[in-house]
Amino acid sequence: MERKNRLRSMTLFALGAATFVGLGFSLGKLTGEITPASVDGASDLIGLSFTPAEKDSMINTLKNQLNNIENSRKVKLDNSVAPALVFNPLPKGFQPDTRQMPLDFGIREDLPLPVREADIAYSPVHQLAGWIKSGKLSSEKLTQLYLDRIKTYSDTLQNLITLLEDEALEKARLMDAELASGRYRGPLHGIPYGVKDLLAVKGTKTTWGAAPYKDQEIDETAQIVTKLDEAGAVLVGKFTLGALAMGDVWYGGVTKNPWNLEQGSSGSSAGSASAVSAGLVPFAIGTETLGSIVSPSTRNGVTGLRPTYGRVSKYGAMALSWSMDKIGPISRSALDNAIVLSVINGQDEKDASSIAAAFNFDAKKDPKSLKVGYFKSFFEGERVSENDKNVIETLQSLGVELHPLELKTSVSAGPIVMMLMVEGAAAFDELTRLGWDDQLVAQGRNAWPNLFRAARFIPAIEYVNLSRQRTILIEEMNELMKDYDVIVTPSYAGQQLQITNLTGHPALCMPNGFNDNGSPTSITLLGNLFEEDKLVLLGDFIQKNTDWQAKRPPLFDR
Numbered sequence: 001m002e003r004k005n006r007l008r009s010m011t012l013f014a015l016g017a018a019t020f021v022g023l024g025f026s027l028g029k030l031t032g033e034i035t036p037a038s039v040d041g042a043s044d045l046i047g048l049s050f051t052p053a054e055k056d057s058m059i060n061t062l063k064n065q066l067n068n069i070e071n072s073r074k075v076k077l078d079n080s081v082a083p084a085l086v087f088n089p090l091p092k093g094f095q096p097d098t099r100q101m102p103l104d105f106g107i108r109e110d111l112p113l114p115v116r117e118a119d120i121a122y123s124p125v126h127q128l129a130g131w132i133k134s135g136k137l138s139s140e141k142l143t144q145l146y147l148d149r150i151k152t153y154s155d156t157l158q159n160l161i162t163l164l165e166d167e168a169l170e171k172a173r174l175m176d177a178e179l180a181s182g183r184y185r186g187p188l189h190g191i192p193y194g195v196k197d198l199l200a201v202k203g204t205k206t207t208w209g210a211a212p213y214k215d216q217e218i219d220e221t222a223q224i225v226t227k228l229d230e231a232g233a234v235l236v237g238k239f240t241l242g243a244l245a246m247g248d249v250w251y252g253g254v255t256k257n258p259w260n261l262e263q264g265s266s267g268s269s270a271g272s273a274s275a276v277s278a279g280l281v282p283f284a285i286g287t288e289t290l291g292s293i294v295s296p297s298t299r300n301g302v303t304g305l306r307p308t309y310g311r312v313s314k315y316g317a318m319a320l321s322w323s324m325d326k327i328g329p330i331s332r333s334a335l336d337n338a339i340v341l342s343v344i345n346g347q348d349e350k351d352a353s354s355i356a357a358a359f360n361f362d363a364k365k366d367p368k369s370l371k372v373g374y375f376k377s378f379f380e381g382e383r384v385s386e387n388d389k390n391v392i393e394t395l396q397s398l399g400v401e402l403h404p405l406e407l408k409t410s411v412s413a414g415p416i417v418m419m420l421m422v423e424g425a426a427a428f429d430e431l432t433r434l435g436w437d438d439q440l441v442a443q444g445r446n447a448w449p450n451l452f453r454a455a456r457f458i459p460a461i462e463y464v465n466l467s468r469q470r471t472i473l474i475e476e477m478n479e480l481m482k483d484y485d486v487i488v489t490p491s492y493a494g495q496q497l498q499i500t501n502l503t504g505h506p507a508l509c510m511p512n513g514f515n516d517n518g519s520p521t522s523i524t525l526l527g528n529l530f531e532e533d534k535l536v537l538l539g540d541f542i543q544k545n546t547d548w549q550a551k552r553p554p555l556f557d558r
Contacts, residue, residue, distance in 0.1 A: 034062050045457045079319050079427055086352045087323030089309045089504030089529060091478035096357035096530040105339055106363030107187055109134040117145055118557055121279040125336035128282055129187040132179070139179075139190025143172035143234050146192045150237055150280045153556060156261065157278060158253040159271035161197040162204050162238040168192065171234045178232075187339045189232035194284040196272045197238040198245060198318035199327075201225055208318050209250035209268075210243040211439040212431065222316025223351070224285065224327060224344040231343040239271025239284060242442075244428065245292060245320045249442045257299050258553035259519060266299035268292040272330050273300040278556040283331035283340055287317065289324045290420060290501050294509045294524065297330055298491055301511045301520030303539070303549055304330045305337035308530045309504030310355035312341075313348030321423040322353065324501055333549055334508055334539030335363075341532060357530040367541035368399055370485040370534055376404035378493035387513035388490045391523045391542070395488070398545055400538075403484065409476045411469045413498035418455070419470070422463050424448070425455035432456070470502055477503045481526070485534045491524040500526060508535040511548040520551075 036055040039062070043049055050058070090096075109130040114120050120128075120142070131137035147165050154160035175190035200206045200218035207214045225235065240255045242248050248255045248270035255270035257263045258278040265274040269286030273296035276284050286293045288306045297304030305328045312327045319325060329340035338361050347356040372395065379389055395402060428448070431437045437449035444450070477499060481487060489496050491509055500507055505526055512523040527535040543549050 034059055034066065046459050082319065082322050082352065089474060091475050094478065094529065096355060098356050098358050100358040101360045103342055104362045104364060105187060105335060113137055118279065121145055121149055122552055124332040125191055125282045125339055128191055132190045133184060139172040139175040139234060140169065142190065143168050143192045143236060146236055146281055153278055153280060157256045157258060157274050159240050159255045159274040160237055161207055161240055164235055164237055168234050168236040175232050175234065185232035188228065188343055190234060192234045192236045192281055193228065194237045194239045194272060194275050194281045195225060195235065196241050196269050196286050198241055198287065199225055199285065200316040201238065204238060208244055209241040211251040212436040214251050220316055223313040223348050227344050236281060239275050242267035242270055243440050244448050245287065245289060245318065246448055247442065251441060258556050259301060266296040269296045269330060273297055273302055276302045276330050276332065277553060283329050283336055285327060286330045287325060287327050288501065289321050290417065291497055293328055293330060294491055294497060294507065297509045298520065298522035301551060302330055303333055303337060303511065304328065304509045305341060305532065306507045307341060307532055308506045310353055311357055311530060312344050313346065313351040313354045315348055315350040319427045321420045323423060324420055333543055334510060334536045338536040359533065361533045361536060365537055367537045370538055371403065372400055372486045372488065372538065373403045373405045373484040374488040375407050375493065377406055378490050385490065385521060387521045388523055391488065391512050394542065394546060407494055407496055409473055409499065411472050413473065413495045413502055416466045416470050416473065416502055417498055418458055419463060419466050421451055421455035422458050425452040428452055473499060474503045477505065481528050486538045487526040489524050489526060491522045505529060506532045506535060508539045510539055510543065513548055
């Protein structure tokens, strides 16, 4: 009898809570009746209790609210429709510099072209650009080289959604013809690349890595793809992502790490990082909400740049979290990422969250002029990676003065991350309500289907208050970082990854060696808002004086 009563209580608790969000999940058909018992069930989920009189007074209001919710669901909302509330990461009184200066990436045209095709394939963008501009290498030849490598290796890596062979070769020939006629569009002229398949490209599938959308075609092209096209870049393929931008599991399999084919490539920019690591493209576009550039860049041993929130237009990209999504390049070097960022940067009237800011870079600037800090306690103790400590020692040996500081904030980033869950559940509202989430491959407790369901029980009031805490976090991080040009940190130490994704700060994630299992590791450089140029300047300095980023997965170096 006691067990029956407990089960009945649990069922009423679940039914009561679900009634308030108009969902049945797998509990059977709901009547929609709101009673004092169902108020008890719902209030337990938000840590509140009410007196009998308070519950009785609320019932009519709650019925009206539920009726309003049901009516609002009759409005079809596409994933591309952003909320009227737009996130702005700028602290009080902060304004980005909008004065665009001439760019100098220090590209050389005198370097000899390698004989071995794998050596060309693994060359960074800034070298490829020099060879193309000088006429030592044609875009068509380079594009065909990468297309052949994609066709050879992508099945092994499970990292390709769509190959754009005909379109790519046509664009490459056009770029060669333009160059021959004297028109040069810039350092990406004729350079092949790939995109994460949450970016819409007209005439292609945009699958978001998820079975419910595997045949989806979006009749538009993402703004950054348009910008790259105008800069002369050649789109060769759309690469995999973990379903709906989480992990490396997609509807067609698990994207592989070229360093270890028994291991996934991490995510969610799984295919983009895997493709760059295996030399299938010299750069690819990824996105990050809470580590989706940093994590696969680390796992695959490549260099990823997460730009300042708002620097790059999100128009034409799948929305997971409108207030946290960011788009950035993954490549073979910090300098390559700067070249790509200079093209995709810019305010866009089609993205209300985009912010006007210049991106200035001068390769001749002395990196030793930067004021560099490091989170001291993250580099101390028995569990600290030797690879991370080696970065600090390398910088000191190169004459860079390092200033110790600590990452301290008055609010914790952990609870604020619930904002992502709420926004994600809203972005994929129909997925949950119509039961499409059952089609996703990943179904564990930490997978999207369960997280989206649970997020529906986070009260709107708590979401707003978390946003207010986020304001405090933004101000405190600005105060902490404003005295430094760059801060060096282990990629996953403390809460820095969560905090800086919430505050919108840029990060450069770079290889710094291998662990005992032979897997790549990384270090992260953090910068002030809209100061990616300083991250690149220091990152390029490190990479010119080490060979961590030059390592290649042996199975693909051929």
